[in-house]
Amino acid sequence: MALTLHASSINKNGFKARITAEYAGVKLNLAPNFVMGESNKSPEFLKMNPIGKIPVLETPEGAVFESNVIARYVARLKGDNTLFGSSLIGYAHVEQWIDFSSIEIDANVMRWYFPRIGSGVYLPPAEEAAISDLKIGLLALNSYLATNTYLVEHSITLADIIVTCNLYQGFTRCMTKDFTKEFPHVERYFWTMVNQPKFKKILGEVKQADAVPPVVQTNKKAAQAKEQKHKPKQE
Known part of the structure; x- marks a missing residue:
């Protein structure tokens, strides 16, 4: 059975299905040349997931979206594993x-x-x-x-x-x-x-974040403006 996962190679929601496939012994291919912001806006992709979000799993029977559901599907493709527990x-x-x-x-x-x-x-x-x-x-x-x-x-x-x-x-x-x-x-x-x-x-090699990312400047200005708007007026 040919399975193709439409997602970027570094997408953590895509990781769920890909790691599951390793444990389930299922062959899972990443869609070639996938470009976030382009591939997921194509008419072909939107037929599989009208919202345009990733990941999407393409199967011979049809497409499946939502990362946890995809991982469950992959885990059940072969019954000889204990990925769902033993009872x-x-x-x-x-x-x-x-x-x-x-x-x-x-x-x-x-x-x-x-x-x-x-x-x-x-x-x-x-x-x-x-x-x-x-x-x-x-x-x-x-x-x-x-x-x-x-x-x-x-x-x-x-x-x-x-x-x-x-x-x-x-x-x-x-x-x-x-x-x-x-x-x-x-x-x-x-x-x-x-x-x-x-x-x-x-x-691959996982590295812990060294610092919390700074707030992007546009968002910082928007937050300040919103706070200012809700401040009571001085009499």
Whole structure:
């Protein structure tokens, strides 16, 4: 079965399916000459995903979009793996951690990081809320990992793949060592995962962010203007 993943080679949401394919023993090709901002706006791409977001998986039966769904599809192509755990409760726990990391980690990392680089309006109170919510999620994950090597049972599952990819965005973009040192078990878990051979084949050498990216100037001015607008007038 020929499978083609339409995504850039460094897209963390694309990493989910690509690492899953390594563990599932599934052949997965990256779309050749994919250019973000061009390829995903083509009529052919928009037929597969009308929103134009990546990744999209092209299969002989049709296209699939949404990164977690794509990873689930790839994991199920071959039944001789334990990526969904070895029991019904194991399966439930896999899904539990996928949802947890999407809501508590990935969403808050994006709320923190993207406004700083110009992909959204930067507002300091919103950033503070995102960081606070992210810390709550990381604290919960840290507590669980204090007594667990993996998220589900005793081997790598789809939960570990997706959670690690969501952590990857934070670790490499805005979560510096000073930030993550509060969560030592998350640190241990993340570096253990990304140095597994099948992860490393896709991710390469992973380097933690040295600093939180500065706010782009246009966003800084917009935030200042918005704050000024809402200040009460002096009588």
